[in-house]
Amino acid sequence: MTKKLVVTGVGATTPLGGDVASTWKALLEGKSGISTLDKDWIEKYEVPVTFAGQAAVPASEVLTLQETKRLDPSSQFALIAAREAWADAGSPEVSPERLSVEFSTGIGGVWTLLDAFDTLKERGPRRVLPMTVPMLMPNGPAAAVGMEFAARGGVRTSVSACASSTEAIANAITRLQSGEIDVVIAGGCEAAIHPLPVSAFAAMHALSKRNDEPEKASRPYDVNRDGFVMGEGGAALIIETEEHAKARGARIYAELAGGAVTSDAYHITAPDPAGSGAARAMLSTLEQAGATIADVVHINAHATSTPVGDIAEYNALRRVFGDHLDNIAVTATKSSTGHLLGGAGAVEAIFTVLAIHERVVPPTINLDNPDPEIKLDVVTTPRKLAEGPILAISNSFGFGGHNAVVAFRSYEG
Amino acid sequence: MALSQADVLAGLAEIVNEETGIAASDVQLDKHFTNDLDIDSISMMTIVVNCEDKFGVKIPDEEVKNLETVGDAVNFIVSAS
Numbered sequence: 001m002t003k004k005l006v007v008t009g010v011g012a013t014t015p016l017g018g019d020v021a022s023t024w025k026a027l028l029e030g031k032s033g034i035s036t037l038d039k040d041w042i043e044k045y046e047v048p049v050t051f052a053g054q055a056a057v058p059a060s061e062v063l064t065l066q067e068t069k070r071l072d073p074s075s076q077f078a079l080i081a082a083r084e085a086w087a088d089a090g091s092p093e094v095s096p097e098r099l100s101v102e103f104s105t106g107i108g109g110v111w112t113l114l115d116a117f118d119t120l121k122e123r124g125p126r127r128v129l130p131m132t133v134p135m136l137m138p139n140g141p142a143a144a145v146g147m148e149f150a151a152r153g154g155v156r157t158s159v160s161a162c163a164s165s166t167e168a169i170a171n172a173i174t175r176l177q178s179g180e181i182d183v184v185i186a187g188g189c190e191a192a193i194h195p196l197p198v199s200a201f202a203a204m205h206a207l208s209k210r211n212d213e214p215e216k217a218s219r220p221y222d223v224n225r226d227g228f229v230m231g232e233g234g235a236a237l238i239i240e241t242e243e244h245a246k247a248r249g250a251r252i253y254a255e256l257a258g259g260a261v262t263s264d265a266y267h268i269t270a271p272d273p274a275g276s277g278a279a280r281a282m283l284s285t286l287e288q289a290g291a292t293i294a295d296v297v298h299i300n301a302h303a304t305s306t307p308v309g310d311i312a313e314y315n316a317l318r319r320v321f322g323d324h325l326d327n328i329a330v331t332a333t334k335s336s337t338g339h340l341l342g343g344a345g346a347v348e349a350i351f352t353v354l355a356i357h358e359r360v361v362p363p364t365i366n367l368d369n370p371d372p373e374i375k376l377d378v379v380t381t382p383r384k385l386a387e388g389p390i391l392a393i394s395n396s397f398g399f400g401g402h403n404a405v406v407a408f409r410s411y412e413g
Numbered sequence: 414m415a416l417s418q419a420d421v422l423a424g425l426a427e428i429v430n431e432e433t434g435i436a437a438s439d440v441q442l443d444k445h446f447t448n449d450l451d452i453d454s455i456s457m458m459t460i461v462v463n464c465e466d467k468f469g470v471k472i473p474d475e476e477v478k479n480l481e482t483v484g485d486a487v488n489f490i491v492s493a494s
Contacts, residue, residue, distance in 0.1 A: 066434040130458040 001258065001288055005176050006411060008250040009089025009238030010350045011081040011187075015231050015337050018057025019084055023347075024354055026056075027336050027362045028382050032215035034229050034338050041195045048202045051214030052193045053231030053338030070131055071144055072109030073191035077234030077343070078141035079148060082185055086149060089238035090250055094183045100153035101146045102171045103236070104164035104188040106342030106398070108138035111194055141189050145236070153181045159342070161398030162304070163261075164188050165235070166345030169406045170259030172239045173288075182244040188346040189234030198230060204269070206306060218339075219366035220303035220310055220332035221374050228304040231338025235346035237353070253357045257391060257409040258288030264401030271309055271397060275316025281403040282320045282393060289407045291391050293321050296328055296407075298361050298385060298392035300352045303332030304339050313395065314374045329383055330376045331355075332364045345396040349406055352394040356410050359385040416468060416494040421487045428463045432456055442484035450483075470494050 010020050015033025017023035026033070033053045042050050059076035060068050068076060082103075086092075112135040116128050134140060139157040146155035154175070158167045165188020172184035192198075201207045208227040210217035218229040239256055262284065264277040271278070286293065299317070303310050310332075317325055333351050340347055355361050361383045370378065393407045426440035433456055446452045452460070461472050464486070470493040472480075480486040 064434060065431065069432065127462060130455045 001173070001177060003177055004242035005173060005239055005256040006242050006245050007237050007239055007253045007256055007353050007408070008245050009085040010253065010353060011084025011086070011088060012233065012235040012347055012350055013055055013057060013077055013080045014233040014235070014340070014347055015053030015056055018062065020350060022056070027333060027351065028360070030336070030363050030365050032336055032365060033231065034214045034218060036214050037193070045195045045199065047195050047198055049198055049207045049209055050211045051217065051229070052198070053229060054193060055233050070135070072112040072135040072140055074105050074109055074189045075135070075141040075144045077191055077232065078103055078187065078189040078236070079144050081187055081189065081234035081236040082145040082148065085185065085187070085236040085238050092183055092238065092240065092248060092250070094244070096150045096152040098153050098180070098182040099149065099151040100175050100181045100184050101142050101151045101155040102158070102168040102175070102184055102186040103142035103145050104158050104168040104342050105138050105141055106159065106161050106164050106190055107192045107197065109136035109140055110192050110197055112136040114194060114196055145185055149185060151185065160402035160404065161400050162339065162341050162344055163396040163398035163402035163404040164342035164345065166349065166394065166396035166404035166406055167261050167402070169237065169239070169256070169345065169349055170261050170404055173256065173259045176239065176241055183238065183240040185236055186239055186346070187234065187236030188343040190341040190343040191232050192341060193230055193232050201230065208305065216366050218305045218335045220301070220305045220335050220364060221371055221376065221378055222367050223369045223371045225305045225307060225310065227306055228334065229338040231340040233340055233347065234343050235350050237346065237349060252411045254353045255409040255411050257291065257407040258285040259404070259406040260284035260288060262403045264403065266401055269399045271312035272401070273312055273315065275312050275319055277401065278313060278316035278395065278397060278403045279319045281405040282316070282395070285393060285405040285407045289391065289409065291407065293324050295391045296321070296393060297390045298352070298355055299328055299330045300348045300355070300392065300394040301330055301332050302395040302397045304334055309397070310371070311373060313397065314376065326377060328377060329361045329379050329385070331361050331379045333362055335365045345394065345404065348394045348396070352392050352408050355385065356390060356392055356408050359387070361385060416491055418487055418491055421468065421490045422483070424467050425464060425483065425486060428460055428467065432459050432463070440483055442482070442487060444483045445481055446483070464490060468494055
C-alpha cells in the first residue's frame with residue numbers, strides 16, 4: 001500500500017454490551033450474548049428457533065424518540081456505533097468533502113418493510129408511514145451516519161450478506177488510497193431478529209435449534225455444532241491516513257494493513273468446499289499488507305458454527321498457511337456474539353484491532369469437543385500475544401459466494 | 414359535537430412533538446409549519462394521518478397544502494369535527 005492507514009476510533013453495540021468497552025470485557029470473560037427471545041411472535045407463528053443474540057442495550061434507551069421513529073432499527077444501531085467511534089477518535093476535524101462513509105447491512109430495513117406491509121393489510125395505504133422507503137432502503141444506515149457527521153466525500157453501502165461490513169472496510173482502503181479522502185467511517189449493522197428472517201434462515205437449516213440451551217448454541221469448531229445463531233447490533237471504525245491522524249495527534253489503535261474481496265461463483269449459499277476463493281482473498285490481503293504467512297499471529301475466523309462452513313474455512317486456512325497454521329492463535333467470537341450478518345465483519349474487525357492493541361486474543365466459548373477434522377489452535381481462554389510487530393487477519397464470507405478479508409498490524413509509529 | 418380550538422391545539426402540539434421533537438409549547442396558532450417549525454413534507458404527512466386518527470376527521474390530500482400554519486390546521490380540524 002502506498003499510504004499507511006490507521007484505525008483511530010471504534011464503536012459498537014452488540015449482544016454483549018452497549019459499547020466497545022462492555023462488549024470487549026464480556027468477550028474476554030467468556031460470556032454469551034445469546035438468550036431465549038421473550039417475544040409473543042415466537043408462539044404466535046410457531047417460530048422453530050426461540051433464541052438469538054439481542055442487543056444488550058436496546059437502541060431506544062440511547063436514542064431520542066424521534067430518532068427511533070425515523071430510523072429503522074438497523075440504522076439506529078449504525079448511528080449508536082458511529083457516534084461512539086467518532087467520539088473515541090477524538091471527533092476528528094476533517095473537511096466534509098474529504099470524509100466518506102462505507103457502511104453496510106446484509107438485509108436492510110426488514111422490520112420497517114414488514115411492519116409497513118402489516119399496516120397496509122390492516123389499515124390501508126394511507127396509514128403506511130411516509131418514511132417507509134428511506135427507512136427500509138439498505139443504504140439507510142450509511143445515509144444516517146453520513147448526515148450525522150456531514151460526510152460529503154461519498155456515502156456507500158456494499159451488500160454482500162455476511163461479508164458486507166468486512167467488504168466495507170476493504171472499500172475504505174481504496175477510498176483512502178485514492179488520495180481523495182482523509183477519513184472514512186466504516187462499519188456495518190443488522191437488525192433482523194424478526195419472525196420472517198428467523199423462519200427463513202431456519203427453513204434452510206442454517207440456524208442452530210438448541211432451544212433449551214441458547215447460550216451454548218453458537219459453538220464453532222465443536223463436533224456438535226448445528227448451525228449459526230442470529231445476532232443484532234452495529235459496529236463502526238474510524239479509519240484515516242496515518243498522515244492525517246498524526247497531524248491531529250490522534251491515538252492510533254492499529255494499522256489497517258490490507259483488505260481484499262473475491263467471489264466463488266460456485267453456489268448461491270454453500271461455500272466452495274476447496275476454499276479457493278477464500279484463500280485468494282487471504283493471500284491478496286497479505287500481499288497488499290506486504291506480509292508473508294509467517295507474519296500472521298492471529299486470525300479472527302468467520303466460523304459461524306455451521307457444520308459445512310467451519311470446515312470450508314478450515315480448508316481455506318490450511319491451503320493458505322500450510323504448517324504455519326499450527327502456530328496461529330485462532331478465535332471464533334461468534335460463539336459469544338452470535339452472527340450479526342452484515343454487522344459481523346465490523347464487530348470482528350474491532351475485536352481484531354483490540355487483540356493487536358491490547359496484545360490479547362479473546363476466547364472462543366462452547367468448544368467442548370473439538371471437531372477432529374478441524375486441526376486449529378483455537379483460543380479458549382484469553383491468550384497473550386507476543387511483543388514486537390504483529391499482524392492479524394479477520395475473515396468474512398457470505399451467501400452469494402462473497403469472501404472478504406482484512407488485515408491489521410500493530411502500529412509502530 | 415365540534416372539538417374546542419384549545420383541545421385541538423393541545424392534541425396537535427402533542428403529535429408534532431412526538432414526530433419531530435419540537436416542544437409542544439412552541440406549537441402556536443400563528444406558527445408556519447415550514448418556515449417557523451421547519452417541518453418537512455414527509456413529517457407533515459405523518460402528522461396529518463395522526464391527526465385524522467386522534468380527532469376522527471378526514472383531511473383530504475388536496476387540503477393539506479392549504480394548512481400552512483398551526484392555526485390553519487386547528488381551524489380545519491375544528492370545523493370538520
